[in-house]
Amino acid sequence: MGILVFPGTNSEDETLRACRAVGLEAQLVHWNADLREVRAFAAYVLPGGFAYEDRVRAGAIAAHDRLMTVVRERAAEGTLVLGICNGAQILLESGLAPGLDGDPRPQAGFARNAPGGRFRSTHVYVKLAVPPSRCALTAGLASDAVVPAWASHGEGRLAASPEALERMAREGHVAFVYCDATGATTPHAIPNGSALGAAAIVNREGNVLAIMPHPERDGWTFMHHDASRERARGDAAAMLAPSGGTVLFAGLAQALG
């Protein structure tokens, strides 16, 4: 599988490590790679960062990047696409998610956080809000699975017209919602004012997932600050083992067989 690196991407290394930690064969693909080679991958991950410095709007310039023409074609063929943070913003700006009616123009966006409109980096939990089989990447997860992650973004508030939001809710496009450590979906758990409490959006076909918080940034025990860290105290191997957020990458591996 290919991890797409645009100029300004900054999370490619940890995304690559998370993929490899669950046994995926993954490699970085640069923005000026040969498009024929890019086409050959079985799945694509769009990692976090600030592609083109989020100029004009987060994800807006990258949505028109040449790599995205390939992603668009391949997604239409059913190839798995996972966008994380900036990658998720690019997927919404390119219209690949939620993909209502196959419209190539954006039907939703991740707007500036509210309140305050500023970048925020905070630990969060997200809960699977659709039946696991709704999305190819979550098929291996338990119903209502709670995944730890870090929200590190300035534009993560799902925004769309009331009609589009209503359809996204009704047709099961909100794959994950923000919740607290116990899985409760309280308004307090939403770090950015996101509509529907949405943390991740899946397309109609279930092969494209756009998730705002970073599961890979809470994907190893040494990153955790809950009881699991305490249990690993004094045990370096346990401390360095993948856990928590990497479950989403395991889902990707499972979907790819």
Place this chain on the structure above:
Amino acid sequence: MRSAGTLGSPALRLIGAGDEELARDLRAHGLTLSVSELRRIGERLGRDPTLLECYAFDAQWSEHCSYKSSRHYLRRLPTEGPSVMQGPQEDAGILHLGEWNGKRYGVAIAHESHNHPSQVVPFEGAATGIGGIVRDVLCMGARLIALADPLRFGPLEDAHCRYIAQGVVDGIGSYGNAIGVPNIAGDVYFHDGFRDNCLVNVVALGLLSEDEIIHSAAPPGSEGWDIVLVGKATDRSGFGGAAFSSLVLDADDAEANKGAVQVPDPFLKNVLMRASYRAFDVVRERRLTVGFKDLGAGGIMGCTAELAASGGFGASIDLDRCPTTQEGLPAAVIAVGETQERLAWVVPPDFTPVLMSIYNQEYSLPAIARGAQAVVVGTITREQDYVLRRHGEEVMRVPIDFLTGGIRYDRACELPRLAASAELASTSSAEAAGPQFSEDLARRVLAHHDVCSRRPIYERFDSVVRGTTSIPSGYADAGVVVPIPGAPLGVALSVDHNPRFAMVDPRLAAEHAVCEAIRNVVAVGAKPIGLTDCLNFGDPENPRDFGAFVACVDGIAHAARELGVPFVSGNVSFYNRSASRAAIPPSPIIACVGALADVSRSATLRFKVPGHALFAVGGFARRLGGSVVAAILQLDERELPPLDYPRIRAEMTFLLEAHASGLIAAAHDISDGGLLVTLAEMAFPTLEREPIGAEIFPAREFASFGPLQTFFAEGGGFVVEASDGASFAALATQHGLDAASVRPIGKTVAGSQATAALHLAECGSYDLAQLHEAWSAPLRGFYDELARP
């Protein structure tokens, strides 16, 4: 005598010119050189210097580049020790982290200030501060792993101070977040003394293995090698920056300083960093010895001259080959302008095409920003001159050692006068029939701007990008990253200096800063391995300001020697003062790096389990000088808590062993606000768990002072939640620590969001939810509604 006219650039006419006339000329050209410095240049060159040469010397002989007032005193700092892989000779120092898979790993650290630019254009100033420090670490051949920001602002009640604070925080975030380096530590103080002159210090860490170190020097035998400039095309921005940062800021000058605004481009830097990482790999594969240095003060001239001079060579640069964003840029602007996002390599000519293709093709710099590229701009020469050419003519030719060797001043120095002991005897006001401990006072201390939650600020910084962060900001006294995938080695980073302390006793405050920076690293379980300093002071030409500088250098040198931790890098920033010329609080800001052999032995500051024993290790003081409570109650306290180095050393050694033995569940230092604040911060709820309360014994059972001093004095030391109290106490005894050093003070108790409390025996019980609100609220309104992110 040769005429400068042959150098194709107008000259400053020295011969026959009076001092007043020369001073006028210098000012008219925006030069900060003194008349005597100018005459010295003329004498050495044996002719009138060209204007371009004057700008070159202006940059190289600025305080910023030459340390002309400070160098002599900086020699007093201890710079050697078993962890030092490279001391303070280059852009960054290197500390030994540990071995992994047969490789010896080092941590490169650099510490700089960007105070003056941030006062004028807070967003760009702070952002380019990050950009600069990142290049300092990058050019050692290191990969960036962490950032930290010590910040000092005027009071937030002042509209302009507020504007500056907001812009600085946004600027740091915009740059650091975009390049993808986690910001894991920092501190913020608000003080009247920073009203007209904020402090924006930046610390960056990089990781490298021993065989990856690249020096900022033309390597031996590099005569005839290429000088390759990489990065942004030179533009008008940032001309005069070096001279500018040595200028006194004056409100009326803000408009005039416009030309020196350095424009950040973190987008380009992101790509430039990654391309350079790729170049490091190729250089290492080919076993080449090359030179690499960032462009900072003095631009192309400053960087290439120092690269060449450090190797004992001269250099010749063709300004026509330097990419510019516009036609007809004056030669002086191309030569010394401080356009951001540039570095320079010295490489053998047969490697040049490989290097250029990494930047220009593989990472397509020209497509990332207009005019950005890697290009050969000059040659390393055996001849000991530094030469610039423009349109085929020489526009500068000076002896390179004269240019880069700098100058030195012996400044008059008046050491700070402290309150005499006779005065002190009568000032222990708090002990007499002074103010009493009260619940209201506890809340006011927690809500003080130097104490309250920094979350609204540090949340603006990405502390977990790169997926290596084990302890992000807000979770412990120091941030921790685990930078080598698969290895248990951790790097801890903390910063410290307390301006309230500095107003009482600059030298002792400086010593406290060293102790606390080290203590913060020990609190997470890391062994302190090295220090950096950024010395922010007033006017070196003012004997009092300079005296404070000298006293503080002596203070940090003494503390570092006593605790056995060397300085490996640093920076001096002078001329930090207000429009009325009052110096800022003397601010030697210290950063400390710690090494964790096994990250699974690290501890954060939050209480973990109810029923654990709590200990205070050190930390009690009778003196309230410089404390938050003294500030709130306006107590006339003129003495800081003293430092007992043998005891501090013993306590730290003991704690590191207790960490390694798994006896410490949580640890937090006792600093701003004192013991009560320490306990409250340990108890507060987190995103991951509910609050955990504490029952503290009556103060008289563990402290020798009244409740006011017990809970609010800022004597240093730690509070420890021991996972096994008996073993912890036994280990303390083995270390020869008596009850005065390690005292049981209570235990953690179960609670819930609604019921958790701090029970302080005779001082009452405090609902944690209420304390948490008092502590969380003050900076929530940090941003104005209109302020644009």
Place this chain on the structure above:
Amino acid sequence: MIVPCCVEVALTIPDNEAETALSTLRRLGLDLAGLERADVYRFSLDAGREPALEAALRSMETIYNPNKHVLRLREDAWPAPGELWVHEVPHAPGAGAPRREMRVAGRVLEGVHGVERFVAWRLFGAAGSPATAELVRRASDCLLCNPSFQSATMI
């Protein structure tokens, strides 16, 4: 009487964002000679208070910094030919509604009842003159405005 009053704040230092937007629009086939960007704040203001507002904004330096910006009061409250004003749809019901007073840095902005913020893009057609309405609309559709949470205003 309450009137709209538009304050424009533009960068005097290089604008990387405008440059990237221009090159992207050109790549998408738009024939543009240039593109400029500014922030436009449309205040709802007590009539006659315009000079006081301008003075206050200049002195408090919250949206304006003389070292990198130019600030000017605009004659009218709407986009000029060739301009596209992009506005983020308020996120919560009631946000952006008129309020009694507006505070900046603890100071009350006298006579201000509300403010809307726009990013103003100024497009220049092939000849260097203001772009045609058709060109502005195409730029809006293909890049400058995401209609799911932004609105674009042009004449």
